[in-house]
Structure formats: structure tokens, C-alpha cells
Amino acid sequence: MSKGKVLVGMSGGVDSTVTAILLQKEGYEIEGVYMKLHHKPGYHEENYAKAQRVGEYLGIKVNFYDLSEAFNKEVYEYFVESYKEGLTPNPCVMCNRTIKFGKMVEFADTVGAEYVATGHYLKCDGEFIYAADDLNKDQSYFLCEVKKEVLPRLLFPLGSWQKDDVKAFASDIEVLNDLATQKESSEICFVENSYDEVLAKHMDIDIPGETVDTEGNVVGTHKGYMHYTIGKRRGFFVNGAHDPHFVLAIKPEENQIVVGTREKLEENAFEVKQINLFEDLTEFDCDVKVRYRTKAVPCHVKIEGDRATVELQEPVFGLAKGQIAAFYNGDRLLGGGVIC
Structure with a gap:
């Protein structure tokens, strides 16, 4: 008996492929979706072909879902306008909120899928999000703005895996050999070399x-x-x-x-807006990460209205307006907000 139907976001890469395989082995009914997010010549044709090949191997349908218009409005324009305003945006966080765990969840409803899964490295128990076992690959930070109501529908089977083990698993499947050795995707999908190359196209x-x-x-x-x-x-x-x-x-x-000089980069407090929390909190102690690749530091958070004040117990350097502050209790993600 099936454990339920899962819509798996499939990019044609290793992580999403292994995600689909693992969930199928667990007894879920799988349907895939390849999401076209941006316009890069030849990019989507090549990767959708890879995703289709995986679909044929697993005997599942892989849909092609053109989300380029929504992505342009919700993510790409936000990225460009933020830099115009002197801010440092995080487009991946906004993409996860509005596209991957927004529009993709809506699409899941149209195909009768109870769950949605991706190849992100993190854990979710239906109520909270947790850091992945592989801390070098942990992506929980990027989901701090995801809407609380979608959490019961999210599955992340790679959360308990090490990246090297995922690659080894894929390499043992003959039809997927070229995926296991392909280059890692860039952090921001529409940035090929540097962000200023993107901005130069518009101004x-x-x-x-x-x-x-x-x-x-x-x-x-x-x-x-x-x-x-x-x-x-x-x-x-x-x-x-x-x-x-x-x-x-x-x-x-x-x-x-x-x-x-460097000492003037030191900050001991800041404010956040666009607060998104996975439980009802107004004043609490936790750890905060002010960028993806930074250490979480202890802090005290007090929410008043639509903003919060974050008092740090140890200073951080290079705090940037527009970046994301993600709050943690141990390995449990509490939510986050935009530094302002």
C-alpha cells in the first residue's frame, strides 16, 4: 500500500534524483516536476532531459512547469531592486518561500500529491525544520522564511545523509553515473560568474x-x-x-x-523585519546566523509589532541590510527575518 503521493522537485541533478529514488523505495507514489525558473539558453532543455531520463528509469511522470514569470517577479526583480537600494539580498530564501515551497505546493494540489519533496539538505518533522546531519551541506538557513502552514507537507530524505554517501549511492546506479560526477550547481541559479554581471544587464x-x-x-x-x-x-x-x-x-x-577599519564592522545589535516564525514567540533567547556561511551566535530577540530587536551576546562582523537572520534553538530552526 502506498504511503501517499509525493511531488518531487527534479532538477536533473544528483540530490533530487536520489531523493526520488529513496522516497519510491520507502513506498511513496512519486510524480516529478521540473521547474523552469529563469532564461538561460540551453540550460533547461539539457536538465529537463536528464530529469526525464530519471523519470523513465523510475517509471514516473516528470512534469515541465514554467515558473519563469513568477520567478522573475518574486525573485529576480527583488534581487536587482535590492542592489539598487544598496541592500544585500538573498534570492534563494525568497525563492524557497514563494516558488519552491509556494508555487510548487500549489502545483502539488493539482496532481493530487499530499507531500512535496526536494533534494535540500535539512530535516522536517512536519512541525519544525532542523539542520541536516551533514553540517557542511546544511540548507536549513534558506528555509527560514517558508510559510509555517506548508511544513506538514514537506519531505527531505537527504537530511540524514552525508553528501559523499549520496554521490556514492548515485554512482552505483548505472543509468545515473554521469549525474554522480557532474559539477555542483551554483548557489544562485541565475548568476553564472558574479552578481554585478547580472546587474549590468539592467543599469x-x-x-x-x-x-x-x-x-x-x-x-x-x-x-x-x-x-x-x-x-x-x-x-x-x-x-x-x-x-x-x-x-x-x-x-x-x-x-x-x-x-x-575592521573594528568598525563590529555590531552588537540589529533589527529585523518580515519576521517569519514556526511557533508563537514574542521574546526569547536563541542563536542567530546573519549569513549562510557564518557561525550562529547567542542572542536575545524581542518582537514588537512587525519588527524585532536582536541583542547579541558576542559581536558579529559585516552585518548587511537586506540579508537574512535565521534563528535557531540548537539544531531546530525557529524562523527568521530580513536585517534592516
């Missing part, structure tokens, strides 16, 4: 401006504010500087960047 990002210190004094020049993120150390000029200088703030209206 002139090479407009030289002033580099100023924290008192507003002009101390040098830069090549255009959209080339910089908080904490960046190179690519601008500071008159007579002996110590390394870092970007402390970005002023898009003035086309200025504010720079200073």
Missing part, C-alpha cells in the same frame, strides 16, 4: 563615486556603489590609508560608500 553600474569615512569626509573614490557589499575590502581607493579598510555602509542616493 549602468560603473558610475564612479566618493568614498567617505564615518564622519562623512571624502577620503577617496570607488567605481560605482553596486559593486560593493558590506565587509568588502578591495576595489575602492582611500587616500593615505595604512590599515586595511572595509565597506561599512552603502549610500545609493549619493553613490557613496562608507569605509573604515
Whole structure:
């Protein structure tokens, strides 16, 4: 007897392929969906063909779902507009909220699927999200803005696997050999080399401006504010500087960047907006990650209205407006918000 029907997001890669295989072995009825998210010549044709080949191997249907219009509006435009405003966005977090665990869940309803699964490395028990066993691959951070009501429908079989074991598992299946050795996908799917190449398609990002210190004094020049993120150390000029200088703030209206020495990057408190929590909390102690590849640090969070104040027990460096703060209790994800 089937354990239920699962719609599996299939990219043509190793992780989503192994996800589908594992769930089928567990006794679920599987249907796949390949989601077209952006316009990259030849990209979708090649990967959809791989996903179809996996579907033939498993004897399942793999749908082609064109979400490029929704992705452009909800993720791509958000990415571009954020940099225009001097912010540092996280498009993967927004994609997970609105597309992969938004539109994909809606599509699951149309094919009668009770559950939705992807090849993300994390765990979900239907009520909460937890970090993966493979902490080097853990992607729980990127799901901190997913809507609470979809959690009971999410399955992540790779949460208890190590990446090397997933590759080894795939390599033992002859029809999937080329998948097991293919290159890892980039973190942001529509960025091939650097984010400023994307921005340059939409605006002139090479407009030289002033580099100023924290008192507003002009101390040098830069090549255009959209080339910089908080904490960046190179690519601008500071008159007579002996110590390394870092970007402390970005002023898009003035086309200025504010720079200073590393100790001035230190922050002990900040605010977040667009708060999304998986349980009802108004004031609590937890750990917070202010970027994906950073250590979680202890903090105290107090929510008032639509914003929260985060008081850190140890300082963080390079805090960037627009980035995501994810809150944890041990390995359990509590939710998150946008740093403002």
C-alpha cells in the first residue's frame, strides 16, 4: 500500500534524483516536476532531459512547469531592486518561500500529491525544520522564511545523509553515473560568474563615486556603489590609508560608500523585519546566523509589532541590510527575518 503521493522537485541533478529514488523505495507514489525558473539558453532543455531520463528509469511522470514569470517577479526583480537600494539580498530564501515551497505546493494540489519533496539538505518533522546531519551541506538557513502552514507537507530524505554517501549511492546506479560526477550547481541559479554581471544587464553600474569615512569626509573614490557589499575590502581607493579598510555602509542616493577599519564592522545589535516564525514567540533567547556561511551566535530577540530587536551576546562582523537572520534553538530552526 502506498504511503501517499509525493511531488518531487527534479532538477536533473544528483540530490533530487536520489531523493526520488529513496522516497519510491520507502513506498511513496512519486510524480516529478521540473521547474523552469529563469532564461538561460540551453540550460533547461539539457536538465529537463536528464530529469526525464530519471523519470523513465523510475517509471514516473516528470512534469515541465514554467515558473519563469513568477520567478522573475518574486525573485529576480527583488534581487536587482535590492542592489539598487544598496541592500544585500538573498534570492534563494525568497525563492524557497514563494516558488519552491509556494508555487510548487500549489502545483502539488493539482496532481493530487499530499507531500512535496526536494533534494535540500535539512530535516522536517512536519512541525519544525532542523539542520541536516551533514553540517557542511546544511540548507536549513534558506528555509527560514517558508510559510509555517506548508511544513506538514514537506519531505527531505537527504537530511540524514552525508553528501559523499549520496554521490556514492548515485554512482552505483548505472543509468545515473554521469549525474554522480557532474559539477555542483551554483548557489544562485541565475548568476553564472558574479552578481554585478547580472546587474549590468539592467543599469549602468560603473558610475564612479566618493568614498567617505564615518564622519562623512571624502577620503577617496570607488567605481560605482553596486559593486560593493558590506565587509568588502578591495576595489575602492582611500587616500593615505595604512590599515586595511572595509565597506561599512552603502549610500545609493549619493553613490557613496562608507569605509573604515575592521573594528568598525563590529555590531552588537540589529533589527529585523518580515519576521517569519514556526511557533508563537514574542521574546526569547536563541542563536542567530546573519549569513549562510557564518557561525550562529547567542542572542536575545524581542518582537514588537512587525519588527524585532536582536541583542547579541558576542559581536558579529559585516552585518548587511537586506540579508537574512535565521534563528535557531540548537539544531531546530525557529524562523527568521530580513536585517534592516
